[in-house]
Amino acid sequence: MATREEFERALGSxxxxxxxxxxxxxxxxxxxxxxxxxRLRPTxxxxxxxxxxxxxxxVERIKNGATDYVLKQRLGRLPGAIxxxxxxxxxxxxxxxxxxxxxxxxxxxxxxxxxxTAQLAEANHALEEREQALRHSxxxxxxxxxxxxxxxxxxDLDGRYVFVNRQFxxxxxxTRETVVGLKDHDVFPPRLADMYRANDAEAIRLRxxxxxxxxxxxxxxxxxxxxxxxFPLLGLDGEPxxxxxxxxxxxxxxxxxxEIKAARLEAERANRAKSEFLSRMSHDLxxxxxxxxxxxxxxxxxxxxxxxxxxxxxxxRGGEHLLDLINEVLDIARIEAGQLSLSPEPVEVREIVGxxxxxxxPLARQRQISLVTSESALASRSVVADRQRLNQILxxxxxxxxxxNRDGGQVTVGVEQPSEHNLRINVTDTxxxxxxxxxxxxxxxxxxxGAESTAIEGTGxxxxxxxxxxxxxxxxxxxxxxxxxxxxxxxxxxxxxxTAVSPVPSAELPTLEAADGPAATVLYIEDNIANLRLVERVxxxxxxxxxxxxxxxRQGLSRALSERPDVVLLDLHLPDLNGEEVLRxxxxxxxxxxxxxxxxxxxxxxxxxRRLLASGADAYLTKPLNIQEVxxxxxxxxxxVRAASPxxxxxx
Amino acid sequence: MSxxxxxxxxxxxxxxxxGIVLGFAxxxxxxxxxxxxxxxxxxxxxxxxxxxxxxxxxxxxxSD
Numbered sequence: 242m243a244t245r246e247e248f249e250r251a252l253g254s255x256x257x258x259x260x261x262x263x264x265x266x267x268x269x270x271x272x273x274x275x276x277x278x279x280r281l282r283p284t285x286x287x288x289x290x291x292x293x294x295x296x297x298x299x300v301e302r303i304k305n306g307a308t309d310y311v312l313k314q315r316l317g318r319l320p321g322a323i324x325x326x327x328x329x330x331x332x333x334x335x336x337x338x339x340x341x342x343x344x345x346x347x348x349x350x351x352x353x354x355x356x357x358t359a360q361l362a363e364a365n366h367a368l369e370e371r372e373q374a375l376r377h378s379x380x381x382x383x384x385x386x387x388x389x390x391x392x393x394x395x396x397d398l399d400g401r402y403v404f405v406n407r408q409f410x411x412x413x414x415x416t417r418e419t420v421v422g423l424k425d426h427d428v429f430p431p432r433l434a435d436m437y438r439a440n441d442a443e444a445i446r447l448r449x450x451x452x453x454x455x456x457x458x459x460x461x462x463x464x465x466x467x468x469x470x471x472f473p474l475l476g477l478d479g480e481p482x483x484x485x486x487x488x489x490x491x492x493x494x495x496x497x498x499x500e501i502k503a504a505r506l507e508a509e510r511a512n513r514a515k516s517e518f519l520s521r522m523s524h525d526l527x528x529x530x531x532x533x534x535x536x537x538x539x540x541x542x543x544x545x546x547x548x549x550x551x552x553x554x555x556x557x558r559g560g561e562h563l564l565d566l567i568n569e570v571l572d573i574a575r576i577e578a579g580q581l582s583l584s585p586e587p588v589e590v591r592e593i594v595g596x597x598x599x600x601x602x603p604l605a606r607q608r609q610i611s612l613v614t615s616e617s618a619l620a621s622r623s624v625v626a627d628r629q630r631l632n633q634i635l636x637x638x639x640x641x642x643x644x645x646n647r648d649g650g651q652v653t654v655g656v657e658q659p660s661e662h663n664l665r666i667n668v669t670d671t672x673x674x675x676x677x678x679x680x681x682x683x684x685x686x687x688x689x690x691g692a693e694s695t696a697i698e699g700t701g702x703x704x705x706x707x708x709x710x711x712x713x714x715x716x717x718x719x720x721x722x723x724x725x726x727x728x729x730x731x732x733x734x735x736x737x738x739x740t741a742v743s744p745v746p747s748a749e750l751p752t753l754e755a756a757d758g759p760a761a762t763v764l765y766i767e768d769n770i771a772n773l774r775l776v777e778r779v780x781x782x783x784x785x786x787x788x789x790x791x792x793x794x795r796q797g798l799s800r801a802l803s804e805r806p807d808v809v810l811l812d813l814h815l816p817d818l819n820g821e822e823v824l825r826x827x828x829x830x831x832x833x834x835x836x837x838x839x840x841x842x843x844x845x846x847x848x849x850x851r852r853l854l855a856s857g858a859d860a861y862l863t864k865p866l867n868i869q870e871v872x873x874x875x876x877x878x879x880x881x882v883r884a885a886s887p888x889x890x891x892x893x
Numbered sequence: 894m895s896x897x898x899x900x901x902x903x904x905x906x907x908x909x910x911x912g913i914v915l916g917f918a919x920x921x922x923x924x925x926x927x928x929x930x931x932x933x934x935x936x937x938x939x940x941x942x943x944x945x946x947x948x949x950x951x952x953x954x955x956s957d
Contacts, residue, residue: 518952519903519926526907532941533914536934540921544933549924552917556938558914563945566906702903771941778934 245269245277252281258327259308260776261319270738272302279306284333286326290319361458392457392467392488395474398445400438403483412490430458444471447480453489465492500708506516506731512577520574523567527843527864530567532771534560540779553610570703576709582848583627583713587737590622590666594654597635601643609649612639615656622656624664624734631734634718635666637703638730645728658736665733674724679883683720684708707732760785763881764806766797766823767841772864776810776841777831779868783875794818798826801833807882808875811858813842821853828857835885837878842868907949913941 242248245268252260260278264271271289278287289302292313308326311319385397386393387407395404402420410416425434431458434769440453441863445487450472467488473481537557545553575581598612605612642652650671651864657665674685684704704718711732713720722728763786767773773790780788789804791797794815799810809827813820820840827833842849845863853861860874912956918938 268932423927522948522952526945529941529945529948531946533938536937539934540931543934545921546924549921552921555917556914559910560951561911563907563914566903566910570903579916771937774937778930778937781930 242325243267245273248272248274249277249281249432250279256282257285258834259286259323259330260289261288261290261323265293266290275302275307278321284330284337284710286330288319288322288326288563290316331742384565389487390489393486394420395483395485396424396441398481398482400426400441402816412459412465413461433458434650436485438885440469440471441486442832443728445473445481445484445679448473448475448479454491457488461562461631463675466495467491496873516574516577519570523571526563526567528769529564529771530560531843531864531866532769532775534564535772535775535868536778539775560865566702569706571707573709576713581709581713583630584847585625585627585714587623588626588628588631590624590664591654593628593632594635594666597632597639598654600636601639603813604640605643605652608643608646610643610646611651613653615652615654623638623739625737625739626714626716626734627710627788630714631732634707634732635668638732639709640667641703641730642668642672642728644673646670648673648848650727659733662736663733664736665731667729667731669727670728674726675722676721677722677726681722684718715858723835745835760787761882762787762789762804763808763810763875764789764791764797764801764804765810765819766791766794766812766815767810767812769812772841775866776871780875781869782872792816792822794823797823801827801836802830805832806836808878809836810836811838811840813844813853821836821856824853824856837882838876839878841871904949904952908946911942911946911949914940915946918942 242251243266245471251257253324260274260282262271262274265299267273271291275287277290278285282694286308288308288320289299289310290313291299291310292315302310309322311322313454338372371762386404389408391406392409393404393406394402394409396402401422401424405415405417405420405668410624411419413428420428423436428434429437436455440451440455449469453469453471455467457467469486470488471484471487473719474483474485476482496708531703534557536865537553538552539559541557543548572581573678594614598614604611639652646652652671653667655666655667655669665783684707710828711734714734716732716734718730718732720730754804763780765773765788767776767790775788777788780786789800789806791800794817797809798818800806811820811823815823818826820842824838824840827836827838837856839860840853840858840864841862845861850861859878860876863873898931918935922932922935922939
């Protein structure tokens with residue numbers, strides 16, 4: 242190219258391996274061209290070709306950056322110069338590239354060093370934080386261990402102490418430094434150490450936390466009892482490597498428990514003693530009371546004035562009340578001893594409520610208290626109960642409802658069904674109501690609310706007994722009350738699936754009028770003189786009956802053999818043999834086997850009645866004797882005897 | 894305070910009722926001929942009731 246413009250355009254548009262320039266050009270000179278090349282392509286080799294250039298100028302040009310120069314007259318050097326210039330340029334390029342690479346690598350390295358340094362610093366910081374956290378947690382842990390009121394220790398599997406807390410040091414008066422490394426047998430009495438080690442071994446063996454009661458000897462403090470939780474520490478492999486014990490001093494609690502236990506035992510003993518006392522007393526009182534009631538019945542048949550008959554009624558009421566008093570005590574004693582025998586059967590509610598209502602009706606009438614029942618509600622429902630005991634409960638609830646009512650008040654009997662299988666009988670009065678704080682005392686023995694001031698007679702045992710009876714029948718009893726409105730006492734029993742069988746009405750009883758009747762001999766085996774006299778007086782109303790008596794079982798048996806009575810009356814409590822044995826021997830004796838035996842006893846548990854009837858007794862009469870019943874049974878028995886052997890009468 | 898204990902109250906109730914029995918029996922007895930059957934029955938009642946009273950009196954109730 243010839244012009245400067247062309248040269249500049251060419252250099253700007255593409256790279257060249259080498260630039261060859263004439264020093265003298267028509268529109269510009271070699272020096273300018275060199276300057277342009279140095280600006281646009283500084284690394285491209287630049288060779289001057291000149292015919293006139295002197296040695297000095299050439300050196301000057303090379304100093305200015307030209308690569309080489311070739312004289313025109315020695316143009317043959319040019320190819321070599323070009324090749325060399327290109328090679329040199331290429332080398333320079335490579336150098337430059339290598340240097341660049343080194344710089345880049347250096348920079349990269351530096352960056353990485355910086356980054357790593359930062360990372361290290363960060364790691365250091367984290368490490369420091371973790372160490373601090375660890376120190377904190379360790380301090381916290383030892384604060385917990387040392388401030389714990391529990392005695393805490395850790396032993397290795399050989400039983401050497403690894404750690405004990407401050408409470409351990411305090412209670413056992415040993416420092417951590419002395420204990421650590423020692424075993425139980427080094428520091429405790431052998432029997433205690435044996436126990437501790439055995440307990441440790443058990444927890445280790447089972448690999449689980451176990452609780453033990455462990456005694457410990459406090460130097461100066463005597464024997465303390467600890468509740469010790471022992472748990473093995475397990476490694477990652479699940480194998481125990483140590484055993485920890487956390488022990489709480491329960492000495493005081495143990496003492497308190499022992500005291501409570503002793504107090505309970507004492508209360509139970511006192512209660513038992515009281516029950517025993519009361520039932521012994523009741524047993525002993527029954528005999529004279531039966532006599533009172535028996536003779537009072539005889540008096541009732543005597544020719545007396547109206548006033549005197551009224552007095553006889555008072556005597557009978559007093560005697561019956563006394564009998565209630567002692568029977569209630571005996572029943573409560575039986576319930577407490579779990580010896581109450583019951584005969585559960587379906588009982589029709591309407592029938593039994595009606596019966597109880599009839600009994601309290603006279604009492605209610607005296608005070609113009611109306612008795613109301615919801616007939617439709619009571620209709621044809623039956624509950625499972627012991628008929629006699631349910632009657633006793635209802636009578637108790639009803640007579641309370643009358644006694645504690647206001648004059649002219651009302652007693653309502655209703656039923657409800659609180660659940661599918663239960664029926665509740667409610668007895669509601671219009672009395673003064675019972676304060677809430679007294680409600681819970683109601684079913685306790687001998688509580689009679691305010692009865693001291695109102696002179697209401699009663700044993701105070703009625704509700705206690707009712708509750709005991711209700712519970713013994715699988716039922717519940719309770720009360721709700723509102724002051725100035727009244728109270729509702731209820732008993733809840735299971736509904737019966739079957740229908741109730743109505744009780745057989747008792748046979749018509751004979752009057753106490755004297756009658757001749759058939760001639761007969763009656764042997765009465767009885768040790769109690771009042772009872773003997775009573776039966777003697779009763780049988781004096783049968784003029785043809787001859788009464789023989791025997792005061793004990795053996796004499797009774799021998800009199801039976803010698804006299805061959807038509808009927809034997811047998812008491813069960815005899816001084817020598819018991820009545821059951823006498824009955825057995827009579828039934829075992831061929832000549833006596835057919836002789837009817839009528840048992841007279843104050844014990845009327847259904848089990849005993851069944852047993853004696855099964856053993857051959859013909860009848861079982863309970864004391865206090867109902868004189869009409871005694872006469873009826875004796876009359877009936879004698880008739881049966883006559884019917885069985887009509888010839889006996891002829892021989893008598 | 895012993896009078897308010899259950900055992901004491903029970904004894905009290907018993908004695909109270911026995912007193913009623915004895916009182917009314919004595920009341921009828923006053924009007925009886927010396928050797929009547931009624932008198933004999935009343936004497937049995939009195940004897941039994943007195944015996945019961947003796948039993949109640951004789952017992953030391955355990956503390957309750």
